[in-house]
Amino acid sequence: MELWYTEKQTKNHGITTKIKQTLYHDKSEYQSLDVIDTIEFGKMLVLDGMVMTTDRDEFVYHEMISHVAMNTHPEPKHVLIVGGGDGGVVREVLRHPSVEKVVLAEIDGKVIETAKKYFPQIAGKLSDERVDIQVTDGVRHIQENKGKYDVIIVDSTEPVGPAVGLFQKPFYEGIYEALKEDGIMVAQTESPWFNRPLIRQVFRDISQTFPIARLYTASIPTYPSGLWSFTIGSKKYDPLDVDEQSIRDLDTRYYHPKMHHALFDLPRFVEELLEDGEENDAL
Numbered sequence: 001m002e003l004w005y006t007e008k009q010t011k012n013h014g015i016t017t018k019i020k021q022t023l024y025h026d027k028s029e030y031q032s033l034d035v036i037d038t039i040e041f042g043k044m045l046v047l048d049g050m051v052m053t054t055d056r057d058e059f060v061y062h063e064m065i066s067h068v069a070m071n072t073h074p075e076p077k078h079v080l081i082v083g084g085g086d087g088g089v090v091r092e093v094l095r096h097p098s099v100e101k102v103v104l105a106e107i108d109g110k111v112i113e114t115a116k117k118y119f120p121q122i123a124g125k126l127s128d129e130r131v132d133i134q135v136t137d138g139v140r141h142i143q144e145n146k147g148k149y150d151v152i153i154v155d156s157t158e159p160v161g162p163a164v165g166l167f168q169k170p171f172y173e174g175i176y177e178a179l180k181e182d183g184i185m186v187a188q189t190e191s192p193w194f195n196r197p198l199i200r201q202v203f204r205d206i207s208q209t210f211p212i213a214r215l216y217t218a219s220i221p222t223y224p225s226g227l228w229s230f231t232i233g234s235k236k237y238d239p240l241d242v243d244e245q246s247i248r249d250l251d252t253r254y255y256h257p258k259m260h261h262a263l264f265d266l267p268r269f270v271e272e273l274l275e276d277g278e279e280n281d282a283l
Contacts, residue, residue: 005036005044007051009224010194015051017041023118028110035118041222043118045086047111051222053086058122061188062088063255064218065230069151069186070096071247071260072232072239076150077101080178082138082166084155085111087123093153094125095250102131103149105142109135138166142174149179154187167198169205172233176209182236185210192217192270193225200273206233214239215274216263218254229270240264 006016017038024035034046042055053061066089070076077100081089085106093102104126106112112133115123126133134141142152152175156166166187175185189195189202199215207213210233220228232239240261247257266274 066092
């Protein structure tokens with residue numbers, strides 16, 4: 001008998017993949033957690049029925065949410081990661097030699113435990129001495145830490161359940177206060193195909209909070225539509241002004257120095273989401 005896993009990414013669309021077996025299932029205070037072994041993508045972490053990461057394509061997301069902002073800031077020393085309990089962003093941030101401390105604020109400790117057991121290649125750097133793991137609400141942590149961070153990375157799940165507050169303007173305003181005077185933030189901001197109103201609103205909120213706002217995209221096969229967006233808010237440094245020659249080659253598999261500026265040359269239908277004027281989110 002064949003076994004298949006299906007994620008209903010919208011009311012009318014989903015993806016399906018053949019699986020070998022379910023390796024783990026549990027429920028935490030916040031969500032259900034599953035690890036399944038798939039034929040095409042290897043082990044897959046699923047939270048509340050949504051794919052969070054896989055063995056095969058995790059490097060794309062984790063590199064792209066990390067290195068654009070980290071390479072835009074000239075010397076990031078103190079970094080906060082909100083969410084990201086699988087440890088992939090921690091791994092990528094620690095590639096930068098200037099980093100002295102990384103705080104991981106993950107609300108669900110079971111995500112961290114699960115990642116350490118089933119995804120050691122992703123979570124392996126969580127034991128680094130520079131990492132401070134705090135099982136806490138990221139919103140509260142930001143409210144309680146003003147002017148502390150050079151870079152804040154919001155590695156959230158989709159805007160449902162405990163992650164809803166991570167897509168609202170008061171949260172971005174809190175991030176602004178938690179950053180140093182030349183700080184920069186980046187957040188994952190969903191699919192330009194399926195989440196157009198959300199991307200438009202988030203970009204508007206970040207643009208109204210930070211003097212510099214930029215959006216870029218990446219191809220991630222297991223995320224809804226395969227095209228994913230990230231939004232930067234910066235107090236001082238513009239990613240478009242980064243000298244390509246100054247970007248260190250970190251032996252990554254997706255992001256590289258020559259790609260940095262090209263990321264911001266967006267498809268026209270994505271550019272439209274960043275423009276003021278009458279809203280038309282139909283494709």
